Amino acid sequence: MSQQLPGRDVVLNAAETGAVEAAAATTHRGPHTDVAVDLTQFEALIAADQRIEPRDVMPEAYRRSLVRQIAQHAHSEIIGMQPEGAWISRAPSLRRKAILMAKVQDEAGHGLYLYSAAETLGVSRDDLLDQLHEGRQRYSSIFNYPTLTWADMGAIGWLVDGAAIMNQVPLCRCSYGPYARAVIRVCKEESFHQRQGFEILWTLARGTDAQRAMAQDAVDRWWWPALMMFGPPDDESTHSAQSMAWGIKRFSNDELRQRFVDITVPQAQRIGLTLPDADLALDEESGHWRFGEIDWSEFERVLRGDGPCNATRVAHRRAAHEDGAWVREAAAAYAAKQRVQEPAA
Amino acid sequence: MSEPLWEVFVRASRGLSHQHVGSLHAPDAAMALRNARDVFTRRQEGVSLWVVPAAAITASSPDEREAFFDPAGDKVYRHPTFYEVPEDVQYL
Numbered sequence: 001m002s003q004q005l006p007g008r009d010v011v012l013n014a015a016e017t018g019a020v021e022a023a024a025a026t027t028h029r030g031p032h033t034d035v036a037v038d039l040t041q042f043e044a045l046i047a048a049d050q051r052i053e054p055r056d057v058m059p060e061a062y063r064r065s066l067v068r069q070i071a072q073h074a075h076s077e078i079i080g081m082q083p084e085g086a087w088i089s090r091a092p093s094l095r096r097k098a099i100l101m102a103k104v105q106d107e108a109g110h111g112l113y114l115y116s117a118a119e120t121l122g123v124s125r126d127d128l129l130d131q132l133h134e135g136r137q138r139y140s141s142i143f144n145y146p147t148l149t150w151a152d153m154g155a156i157g158w159l160v161d162g163a164a165i166m167n168q169v170p171l172c173r174c175s176y177g178p179y180a181r182a183v184i185r186v187c188k189e190e191s192f193h194q195r196q197g198f199e200i201l202w203t204l205a206r207g208t209d210a211q212r213a214m215a216q217d218a219v220d221r222w223w224w225p226a227l228m229m230f231g232p233p234d235d236e237s238t239h240s241a242q243s244m245a246w247g248i249k250r251f252s253n254d255e256l257r258q259r260f261v262d263i264t265v266p267q268a269q270r271i272g273l274t275l276p277d278a279d280l281a282l283d284e285e286s287g288h289w290r291f292g293e294i295d296w297s298e299f300e301r302v303l304r305g306d307g308p309c310n311a312t313r314v315a316h317r318r319a320a321h322e323d324g325a326w327v328r329e330a331a332a333a334y335a336a337k338q339r340v341q342e343p344a345a
Numbered sequence: 346m347s348e349p350l351w352e353v354f355v356r357a358s359r360g361l362s363h364q365h366v367g368s369l370h371a372p373d374a375a376m377a378l379r380n381a382r383d384v385f386t387r388r389q390e391g392v393s394l395w396v397v398p399a400a401a402i403t404a405s406s407p408d409e410r411e412a413f414f415d416p417a418g419d420k421v422y423r424h425p426t427f428y429e430v431p432e433d434v435q436y437l
Contacts, residue, residue, distance in 0.1 A: 335373035
């Protein structure tokens with residue numbers, strides 16, 4: 001007897017119907033498919049370092065953890081457009097302006113890849129945006145710091161994007177297929193971001209005394225927040241252990257932070273700027289750069305909403321969303337009109 | 346207000362087939378194509394784009410995977426390595 005063909009209502013990424021509903025439909029189909037059997041397959045795939053795809057059965061906690069992480073990642077990309085977007089009109093040359101616009105456009109694109117990945121887990125983009133606007137989902141606390149000078153464009157590209165790349169590269173091997181694929185695209189595009197940031201600081205450091213001072217000031221302000229981007233220390237990280245076991249995370253927060261410090265210190269030396277840490281010292285034996293105590297109370301404060309820009313970032317994001325509503329409505333009305341005029345062949 | 350989902354396929358260069366690269370939301374096919382250009386080909390990643398309504402795709406089901414693909418499992422004779430031929434025969 002030939003196999004029954006799957007129904008037409010099953011979409012590739014399961015975004016509309018939802019992986020969860022698909023999973024639920026599977027488990028309710030008959031007596032031979034129960035939850036325990038399905039999770040055995042999930043665990044076997046994880047153990048074999050295989051990818052989980054949207055319509056595979058997965059533990060609800062795995063799905064929820066991914067939604068939280070991917071949404072937070074997507075929100076960070078689109079909120080991250082603001083600190084740099086603020087400098088597009090003030091970029092010092094046409095070349096710098098074109099580059100900055102391309103970079104900010106990339107951040108928007110990265111947000112879109114990631115929202116699409118999140119949607120494969122059965123959540124809607126509209127709902128994720130609502131959660132961002134209502135403060136129910138977070139974005140990286142780094143974007144709650146202000147960009148005071150042009151040199152901040154350099155420090156963000158070099159340090160903030162540098163730290164982001166360090167965090168993201170291992171995510172290219174994340175156990176959840178759509179997330180890994182989205183991050184691969186993000187990483188390919190991100191390396192220009194870091195290099196252009198380095199170039200800005202490199203140029204300023206070779207300029208006038210005032211320009212050099214501006215570059216140093218930017219590095220002084222961004223260094224510690226960049227180190228905080230790797231998240232709390234391993235022994236205080238709430239989600240780490242489970243994420244590692246599920247193959248979502250591949251390296252611990254502290255490991256990645258150390259790696260970032262080790263590659264960044266020589267780069268700072270090369271530019272000729274000082275990293276604002278009196279305790280920074282090379283440990284000859286291990287080859288690692290030892291660094292000072294991170295002020296986690298500041299991290300907690302900014303995460304809680306008391307950073308310099310938390311309120312303005314979310315307010316700006318909401319305003320942009322509301323101001324753009326008429327465009328979405330007009331496009332929908334036009335699409336509806338076209339459908340009436342040209343019935344499908 | 347939720348816009349329909351579109352799957353995006355890019356032909357990287359002449360001679361290659363279109364490949365799935367991701368998905369996006371758009372109110373209609375023309376907007377989907379424009380959005381796909383901006384989202385997936387900002388660095389000359391393609392010479393041709395397809396956008397397909399996600400709802401129009403019929404997919405095989407993961408829970409029927411084994412039964413669905415198993416028939417090919419015991420037909421190793423479809424591979425050239427299945428056949429034993431003398432080692433000194435050339436171009437075979």
